[in-house]
Amino acid sequence: MINRDWERFGEDIRRTVQHAVDFQDFGKLNQTITDTVNDAVDTVTRNIRKVRETGKGFKSPVLYRSVTSMQIKGTVTTVLGAVFGGIFLIALLVYLITSWFVGVYGIPEIMVTALFLILGISGFVVCGCGTGIRARIRRFRTYIQVLGKREYCNIQELSKAVKKNTRYVVRDLEDMFSRGWFLQGHLDEQKTCLIVSDGMYRQYQQIEAQRRQNEADEARKQRREIGNGKEDVKQKARKLPLEVQKVMEEGDAYIRKIHGYNDLISSQEMTAKISRMETLVERIFARVEQNPESVDDIHRLMEYYLPTTVKLLEAYKEMDAQPVAGENILSSKREIEATLDTLNLAFEKLLDSMFLETAWDVSSDISVLQTLLAQEGLTDDGLKK
Numbered sequence: 001m002i003n004r005d006w007e008r009f010g011e012d013i014r015r016t017v018q019h020a021v022d023f024q025d026f027g028k029l030n031q032t033i034t035d036t037v038n039d040a041v042d043t044v045t046r047n048i049r050k051v052r053e054t055g056k057g058f059k060s061p062v063l064y065r066s067v068t069s070m071q072i073k074g075t076v077t078t079v080l081g082a083v084f085g086g087i088f089l090i091a092l093l094v095y096l097i098t099s100w101f102v103g104v105y106g107i108p109e110i111m112v113t114a115l116f117l118i119l120g121i122s123g124f125v126v127c128g129c130g131t132g133i134r135a136r137i138r139r140f141r142t143y144i145q146v147l148g149k150r151e152y153c154n155i156q157e158l159s160k161a162v163k164k165n166t167r168y169v170v171r172d173l174e175d176m177f178s179r180g181w182f183l184q185g186h187l188d189e190q191k192t193c194l195i196v197s198d199g200m201y202r203q204y205q206q207i208e209a210q211r212r213q214n215e216a217d218e219a220r221k222q223r224r225e226i227g228n229g230k231e232d233v234k235q236k237a238r239k240l241p242l243e244v245q246k247v248m249e250e251g252d253a254y255i256r257k258i259h260g261y262n263d264l265i266s267s268q269e270m271t272a273k274i275s276r277m278e279t280l281v282e283r284i285f286a287r288v289e290q291n292p293e294s295v296d297d298i299h300r301l302m303e304y305y306l307p308t309t310v311k312l313l314e315a316y317k318e319m320d321a322q323p324v325a326g327e328n329i330l331s332s333k334r335e336i337e338a339t340l341d342t343l344n345l346a347f348e349k350l351l352d353s354m355f356l357e358t359a360w361d362v363s364s365d366i367s368v369l370q371t372l373l374a375q376e377g378l379t380d381d382g383l384k385k
Contacts, residue, residue: 017308017339021315034342063151063196064144065181071137077130085123092116139164139172140181143194151200155192166192244292251285254306261313265320267333273340277309280347287351305350309343312336 016032095116099109139162146161147153158173159166170191177185186201187194189208195201255278262274316336319329 017311021311063183065183067137067140067181070133074130074133074137078127078134079130081123081125081127081130083123085120085125085127088116088120088123092120136172136176140176143173147194147196151195151197153194153196155187155194158194241292244288247288248285251281251288251306254310255281255285257310258313261310261317264317265313267320267337270316270320270337270340273337273344274313276344277340277347280344280351281306284347284351305343305347312339312343 092113095109095112142161143153143158146158155166155169155173159169162169162172164172170187173182173185173187173194176182182196184198184201185194185196186198188204195204258274258278258281262271262278265271265274316333319333322329
C-alpha cells in the first residue's frame with residue numbers, strides 16, 4: 001500500500017513537470033508539487049496509523065502524570081506565602097514605628113524585630129517556591145503541547161518553545177523524570193532528543209546498537225581492504241542479480257546526467273541543491289545494492305523521479321544560458337529552484353521509507369526513523385501538517 005502511494009505520487013510529479021516543460025509555464029510548478037508531496041505523505045501516514053491502531057491489542061500508553069493537584073499546591077503555596085510574608089512585614093513596620101514613637105528599643109525589641117523579619121522573609125521564600133512550581137508546570141505543559149501526538153522531540157524545539165537554553169531544558173526534563181511527571185521519559189545518549197515512551201526508547205536503543213555494530217563492521221572491512229586491496233567494482237557488480245545490476249547502471253547514468261547539469265549551471269545556490277540531490281540519489285541506489293530485494297519498488301519509483309528531475313534541470317540550464325534574463329525567465333528559474341527543494345524532500349522521504357520497510361515492522365517504521373532524525377535536529381515537520 002505504501003509503495004503504491006509513492007508510485008502515484010511519482011506519476012503526479014511526472015505529469016506536472018512534463019506539462020510545465022511542454023508549455024514553458026512554471027508559474028504554479030512548485031505549489032502543485034508541494035501539494036502532491038503533502039497529499040502523498042498524509043496518505044502514507046494515515047495508512048500506517050490505521051495499521052497501528054487496528055493491530056491486535058493496540059492501546060495507547062499513558063505517558064504523562066496529571067499535575068492538576070501539583071498546580072493547586074503551587075497556587076496555594078504562592079498565595080499563602082505572599083499573604084503571610086506581607087502580614088509579618090507589615091507587622092514589623094508597625095512595630096518599628098510604635099517603638100520609635102514610644103522611644104523604647106532594647107534587646108527584647110530587637111529580638112521581636114528579628115522574629116518578624118525572619119517570618120516575613122520566610123513567607124516570601126515560600127511564595128517563591130510556589131511560583132517556581134507553577135512555572136515548572138507551565139513548562140511541562142508546553143513540552144507536552146510541542147510533542148503533540150509524537151513520542152519524541154528534539155531538545156532544541158523544546159528550548160525555543162520555553163525560551164530557555166538547551167542545557168536548562170535537559171536539566172528541567174531530568175528533574176521532571178525524577179518527579180515522575182513523564183511516566184516513561186528518556187533522553188537519548190547525546191541528550192539532544194526527548195523520548196516519552198519505553199517502547200520507542202527500546203527501539204532507539206536497538207537502532208543505536210545496530211549503528212555501532214555497523215560502524216565496527218565497516219572499520220574492520222576497511223582494515224581488511226587496506227591489507228588485501230579493494231575488491232574490483234565489476235566483480236562486485238557481477239555478484240548482484242541481473243535486474244539489480246540493470247537498475248544500478250541506469251541509476252549511475254542518471255547521476256552522471258545530474259552531475260553534468262550541475263557543472264553547466266552557474267548559480268551557486270542551485271549547485272548546492274543539485275549536489276544535495278546527487279547525494280540522496282547515490283544513497284538510494286546504495287541502499288538498493290545493500291538490499292537487492294527492494295529493487296522492484298525502487299525501479300518503478302525512479303522511472304518517475306529521475307527523468308522528471310533531468311527535464312527540470314535541462315529547462316533551467318537553457319534559461320540560465322540566456323544572455324539576457326527577463327522577468328519570465330527569472331520567475332521560472334525561481335520556481336524550478338523551489339521545486340528542486342520539494343523534490344529533494346521527496347527523495348529524502350523515499351530514502352527513509354526504504355530503510356523503514358526493510359529494517360522495522362510497518363507498525364513502528366516511521367516513528368523509529370524520525371526519532372533518530374530528531375536527535376540530530378533533522379526532522380522535517382512541515383510535510384506532516
